[in-house]
Amino acid sequence: QVQLVESGGGLVQAGGSLRLSCAASGRTFSVYVMAWFRQAPGKEREFVAAIKWSGASTYHADSVRGRFTISRDNAKNTVYLQMNSLKPEDTAVYYCAATSSAVLLTGTSSYNYWGQGTQVTVSS
Numbered sequence: 238q239v240q241l242v243e244s245g246g247g248l249v250q251a252g253g254s255l256r257l258s259c260a261a262s263g264r265t266f267s268v269y270v271m272a273w274f275r276q277a278p279g280k281e282r283e284f285v286a287a288i289k290w291s292g293a294s295t296y297h298a299d300s301v302r303g304r305f306t307i308s309r310d311n312a313k314n315t316v317y318l319q320m321n322s323l324k325p326e327d328t329a330v331y332y333c334a335a336t337s338s339a340v341l342l343t344g345t346s347s348y349n350y351w352g353q354g355t356q357v358t359v360s361s
Contacts, residue, residue, distance in 0.1 A: 239263045239350040241333045246355030249323055253359075257318040259333030259352055268335045271316045273307060274345060275329035275357075282332070284343040288316060296341040301327075323359045330354040 245257040261268060272287035286297045286307035295307050306319045316333065334348035342348070 239265060239268055239335055241335060241350055241352035243331065243333045243352040243355040246331060246357045248358045248360065250360050251323060251325055253323050254319070254321045255323065255357060257320070257331055257333075257355060257357070259316045259318075261314045261316075261335060265314050267337050268350075269339045270336050270341060271309070272334045272336075272342075272348060273316075273318045274332045274334055275327075276332070276354075277326075277329040280329075282345050283329075284345075285331070286318060287341040287343070289339070289341065294341065296343070298343070320357070323357075325359045325361050327357065328359050329357060331357050 240262045242260045249255050270287055270289050273285040274282050275285050276282040284298050288295045288307045288309050304322045309316045332354045333352040335350040336348045
């Protein structure tokens with residue numbers, strides 16, 4: 238099995254920045270793609286960004302492209318989400334996810350493993 242632990246959430250003013258981390262452990266050799274999702278109160282869980290472990294190819298949702306950047310550190314089995322120019326609508330619980338799929342999928346059902354989530358709050 239794979240365990241995912243997110244960290245780095247917090248409260249930030251609009252226009253500010255945060256960096257989220259997701260540490261993976263366990264059977265990490267079976268993970269080919271990791272992703273970030275977010276879920277605001279009363280809304281569905283939304284895809285944010287995904288990255289391949291090999292080659293570091295990435296895909297970002299239109300809503301965050303140009304502001305957020307997903308990256309990875311292979312030696313630490315950790316993925317990051319650098320969030321810049323934050324907006325109040327970015328407020329949500331952010332979840333790390335992993336899958337054995339080799340493509341950058343955006344649906345929640347495509348991911349096998351999930352972290353516990355970390356709260357990001359952006360004030361006006």
